[in-house]
Amino acid sequence: MRREILMPSVTPAMTDAKVSRWHVAEGQDVAAGDLLVEVATPTATLEIEAEDEGRVERILVPAGTEGVRVNTPLAILLAAARERRARNAGLAQPVTFAGLGDLAPDDVLPVHASAGAREGQGQSYREALRDALAAEMRADPSVFLIGVDVAQNRGAQRVAQGLLDTFGSSRVVSAPAFDEALIGTALGAAFAGLRPVIEVTHWGRALDVLGPYLTSAAQTFYLSGGRLCVPIVFRGPNGGSPGATGEDARCVAAALAQIPGLRVVQPATAATARALLSAAIRDPGPVAVLEDERLYALRDTGPRLDVTRIGAARIARAGRDVTIAAAGHTLIVVLEAAGALSRAGIECEVIDLMSVRPLDRESVTASVMRTGRLVTVEDGWGDLGIGAELVASVAERAFETLRAAPLRIAGASVPMPYALELQAEAVPDAKRIAGAVAALVRGG
Numbered sequence: 001m002r003r004e005i006l007m008p009s010v011t012p013a014m015t016d017a018k019v020s021r022w023h024v025a026e027g028q029d030v031a032a033g034d035l036l037v038e039v040a041t042p043t044a045t046l047e048i049e050a051e052d053e054g055r056v057e058r059i060l061v062p063a064g065t066e067g068v069r070v071n072t073p074l075a076i077l078l079a080a081a082r083e084r085r086a087r088n089a090g091l092a093q094p095v096t097f098a099g100l101g102d103l104a105p106d107d108v109l110p111v112h113a114s115a116g117a118r119e120g121q122g123q124s125y126r127e128a129l130r131d132a133l134a135a136e137m138r139a140d141p142s143v144f145l146i147g148v149d150v151a152q153n154r155g156a157q158r159v160a161q162g163l164l165d166t167f168g169s170s171r172v173v174s175a176p177a178f179d180e181a182l183i184g185t186a187l188g189a190a191f192a193g194l195r196p197v198i199e200v201t202h203w204g205r206a207l208d209v210l211g212p213y214l215t216s217a218a219q220t221f222y223l224s225g226g227r228l229c230v231p232i233v234f235r236g237p238n239g240g241s242p243g244a245t246g247e248d249a250r251c252v253a254a255a256l257a258q259i260p261g262l263r264v265v266q267p268a269t270a271a272t273a274r275a276l277l278s279a280a281i282r283d284p285g286p287v288a289v290l291e292d293e294r295l296y297a298l299r300d301t302g303p304r305l306d307v308t309r310i311g312a313a314r315i316a317r318a319g320r321d322v323t324i325a326a327a328g329h330t331l332i333v334v335l336e337a338a339g340a341l342s343r344a345g346i347e348c349e350v351i352d353l354m355s356v357r358p359l360d361r362e363s364v365t366a367s368v369m370r371t372g373r374l375v376t377v378e379d380g381w382g383d384l385g386i387g388a389e390l391v392a393s394v395a396e397r398a399f400e401t402l403r404a405a406p407l408r409i410a411g412a413s414v415p416m417p418y419a420l421e422l423q424a425e426a427v428p429d430a431k432r433i434a435g436a437v438a439a440l441v442r443g444g
Contacts, residue, residue, distance in 0.1 A: 002057065004073040005036060005048060017041045018066040019074065028056050030077070033161050035297070037074060042420060045242050047297065049158075054079045126296040128270035129159045129235075132277040133197065137167055140195060143281055144171040146186050147199030147236075157237060157296050160199070179209040187213055190232035191220070195281060200236030203290060204250030210234065217286040218261030233280045235289035237296075238266075239329060239379045240416050240427060244293075249416035249423075251380035253327070256288050257357040257389075263287040263310050264357040268331035270300035272314075272354055275307040283310060292329040313360035315367070319347035321441050322373040325364050325390055327353035330377050330428065337433035346441050356386050361393040368394050372403035375437055379427050382410030407440050409433055 007017060023035040030036065030050040038047050057078045061068055068074070123131070137143045144167075150160045151174035164172040175182040186196035200206045217230045240249035256264045265280060265287065267273035273291070280287035287310065305314075316331060317338055326334045331352050338348040349367050353360065368374045374394050376387030387408040394406060412426040 003052075003054070003077045003079065005075040005077060007039065007061075007068050007070050007072045007074055008046065008048065016067045016069050017046075019061050019063055019068055020045070021063045022059060023047075024056050024059075026056055026059055030054060030056060033158070038297070039068075040242075048074075050077065052077075052079060122299045122302070123270045123274075124296065125267075125270045125273050125291075125298050125300070126157060126159050128274035128300070129277055129291070130161060130163070132274040132281070133160070134163060134166065136278055136281040137163070137171060140281075141171075142193065143195040143197065144173060144189075145197045145199065146173040146175055146182065148175060148177050148182070148201060150174055150199050157291070157293070159296075179206060183210060183213045186232060187217060187230070190217070190230045190286075191228065195231045195233075197233045197235060197281060200234055202248050203236055203238040203252045203256075203288075204247045206236070207250075207252050207255065214256070214259055214262055214286065214288070218259050221261060221285055229284040230286050231281075231284050232286050233277070233283075233289060234286070235277065235280075236291060237293040238290035239292050239294075240423065241293035242420060242423070243418075245416050245418040251378070251411065253290055253356050253378070254380050254385045256290075257359075257386065259357075261285060262357065263355065264290065265310055265355045266290045266328035267354065268295070268316075268326075268328050268352055269302060270298070271302050271305045272307075272352065275305040276310070276354060279307040279310050290328060294329050295332070298332070307354075311355045311358035311360060313351050313353050313355070313363040315349065315363075316352040317348060317350040319349035319371065321347050321371060322375060322437055323349045323351060323364065323367040323371045324375045324377060324433075324437065325351040325353055325367075325387075326377040327356055327386070328379070330379050333428060333430050334377050334433060336430040337437065340430065340434045341437060344438065346438060348437065353386075359386070359389065359393070361390070361397070364390055365394055365397045369398050369401045372401055373440060374402070374406040375409065375433075375440065376406070377409045377428050377433060379411050381413045382408055383413055385410055404440055404443065407436060409436055 017039045020038040020040045022037050024030060031053050032050055034050045036048050036050055054077045057076045059075045061074045133145060145160060151164045151169060151172045160172060186198050189196045217232055220228055220230050239251040253266055256262060265276045267276045277289055280289050317335060324334050334350055338350050341348055349371055351364055351367055376390050378386050387410055391406040391408060409428050416426055417423055
């Protein structure tokens with residue numbers, strides 16, 4: 001049975017969109033949940049996934065095509081043979097999730113690999129998070145996932161794909177959109193000795209509700225004299241994404257880092273996402289995992305990491321002229337800028353902080369002592385931010401080694417605008433970072 005994949009309508013006012021890229025090729029087998037195509041409008045980016053097993057018979061609209069009207073057929077999928085037989089027999093075929101099956105020896109889940117993984121492009125950020133969840137849930141029966149629609153719809157970012165089929169509804173718990181009840185239930189479970197992982201819809205929106213619970217979880221260990229641990233993980237997207245504005249685009253890393261007793265990690269790659277989420281789940285105290293919507297589809301071909309403790313940074317790129325410290329999505333932008341600067345003769349040492357509480361001040365200071373210069377980059381507001389803390393720390397520990405005044409690059413101190421052109425001006429980009437760093441190095 002053939003089925004057309006149509007250009008969807010993202011908003012009522014949308015009339016056309018651009019086909020940004022295809023995740024599959026003609027003749028390729030796909031499974032339910034596999035990403036097919038990415039489409040973009042002036043205000044949003046959307047990924048279309050396969051609803052059933054089948055094969056891509058024909059791609060009708062090539063990548064890069066602009067002005068594709070809503071409901072235009074983009075591709076034709078041929079249903080899988082077993083599905084066709086079931087349909088011919090009159091059997092209903094409900095849409096289900098791809099089963100995870102048994103774990104491979106290296107604990108990577110053998111769910112249907114997306115096109116990029118099959119072509120050797122590595123694991124995606126969302127797949128790494130899913131694999132970390134599954135590995136920890138298999139290793140420890142007290143670990144469970146709870147959030148809005150994590151069971152029925154795999155969560156807003158599809159990180160929970162396949163987990164319900166493998167672990168059942170008692171360990172993949174879909175809760176109603178009532179934050180106080182969801183968080184209170186999970187916090188009570190943590191007090192009782194379980195290890196809940198809460199999927200936050202978006203950190204910027206949830207922070208106002210989460211605040212008292214985060215403080216309570218973080219302070220309990222101290223207030224109980226060390227007798228009561230609170231092994232709970234809060235994870236979800238943080239920061240901006242195309243078309244998001246206001247609270248839905250707010251970076252809360254600096255705000256969370258001010259809560260004593262709460263650990264805050266910010267993975268930038270698939271490898272660090274898997275390692276840091278696993279470490280967070282094993283941690284005896286509360287941990288906030290700040291993901292990024294712009295990273296979920298990003299693939300990583302680097303080696304797997306082993307994070308033995310939260311709070312250690314890593315050198316993402318070695319260099320001699322200047323130290324640039326960043327975390328999360330900002331690190332990807334910084335690495336792009338560092339590549340451009342290298343072609344201009346400036347070698348940057350890029351530090352992936354990975355954790356913003358605790359901050360690895362020692363690693364940053366050691367790098368600055370080698371390069372003599374420090375630049376910090378963050379998506380969040382610069383006032384009282386992570387960069388300010390790092391600059392103060394380096395000035396205290398290695399002031400005499402600085403060859404120029406430290407430079408902080410941060411998001412504009414305004415609520416995130418809605419228009420894409422203004423959004424681009426509100427957060428650091430590779431071009432502006434490269435220009436600022438080049439001026440710093442050549443000026444001192």
